[in-house]
Amino acid sequence: MNIRIGFGVDYHQLVEGRPFWLGGVNIPHIKGALGHSDADVLLHAICDAMLGAACLGDIGVHFPDTDATYKNIDSKILLEKSYNLIKKNNYQIVNIDSTLCLQAPKIKDYVPAMQAVIAKILSLELNAVSIKATTTEKMGFVGREEGVVAYASILLQKI
Numbered sequence: 001m002n003i004r005i006g007f008g009v010d011y012h013q014l015v016e017g018r019p020f021w022l023g024g025v026n027i028p029h030i031k032g033a034l035g036h037s038d039a040d041v042l043l044h045a046i047c048d049a050m051l052g053a054a055c056l057g058d059i060g061v062h063f064p065d066t067d068a069t070y071k072n073i074d075s076k077i078l079l080e081k082s083y084n085l086i087k088k089n090n091y092q093i094v095n096i097d098s099t100l101c102l103q104a105p106k107i108k109d110y111v112p113a114m115q116a117v118i119a120k121i122l123s124l125e126l127n128a129v130s131i132k133a134t135t136t137e138k139m140g141f142v143g144r145e146e147g148v149v150a151y152a153s154i155l156l157q158k159i
């Protein structure tokens with residue numbers, strides 16, 4: 001059977017004075033994610049899941065944070081580049097399931113926009129891009145609004 005599963009997880013600190021990019025969408029919020037790139041935790045988790053499914057390493061291998069090229073880069077570009085890597089290895093995506101873990105703000109209203117952005121870049125139907133969200137019931141660093149976490153799993157199929 002020519003299908004492969006992948007899993008990705010990513011963490012970023014939340015700090016004041018940074019734009020908050022999630023799933024390729026700018027979320028109005030007092031805090032934003034800190035990172036070398038635009039720190040889009042969901043897109044990074046999806047990149048890692050995709051690369052992992054194809055056994056191509058991880059996002060840090062392909063787009064190192066020591067490389068000035070990727071300073072403040074739009075993570076949609078990293079998603080596209082990761083997608084190109086798996087396509088080059090003759091894979092296509094079947095579906096993505098993901099969960100965002102953050103205390104605030106509520107992101108339910110932004111999920112359709114995130115799905116649309118991701119589906120467009122990865123040539124998928126909207127219903128192949130699942131984005132869920134949860135809080136940690138105020139526990140831990142997520143609960144204290146110090147950070148945000150994203151988990152993603154992906155299924156690839158050999159073309």
Ligand SMILES: [Zn+2]
Nearest residue numbers: 010039041044
């Ligand atoms: Zn990241």
